[in-house]
Amino acid sequence: MKVYPLWHISHQNEAGPYGETIHLDDGGVFIDEQDGDDVKLLGIYSSEAAADQRMRRARLLPGFTDEPDCFQIGEYGLDEDHWTEGFVRVPV
Numbered sequence: 001m002k003v004y005p006l007w008h009i010s011h012q013n014e015a016g017p018y019g020e021t022i023h024l025d026d027g028g029v030f031i032d033e034q035d036g037d038d039v040k041l042l043g044i045y046s047s048e049a050a051a052d053q054r055m056r057r058a059r060l061l062p063g064f065t066d067e068p069d070c071f072q073i074g075e076y077g078l079d080e081d082h083w084t085e086g087f088v089r090v091p092v
Contacts (some may be wrong), residue, residue: 004044004045006041006045006054007072010040010063016037049063052073
């Protein structure tokens with residue numbers, strides 16, 4: 001079974017040469033949490049269509065209207081490992 005999380009990325013510091021948000025060639029959004037980007041999970045949905053409907057509703061809400069192209073819909077299988085390695089902490 002697949003589930004579809006919907007994320008929104010609120011950019012604090014725009015990374016493009018003219019202060020614009022960088023969108024990747026695959027339609028994804030560049031995320032840099034160390035630079036202040038705020039990632040919000042809006043929900044996890046049973047279909048991509050349901051996630052898309054929620055995204056359309058969210059685009060009308062305060063804050064989200066400022067960055068309507070900064071949503072990301074994922075696809076994950078249930079009962080599957082998605083992070084398979086450890087991690088390291090980088091001192092600030």
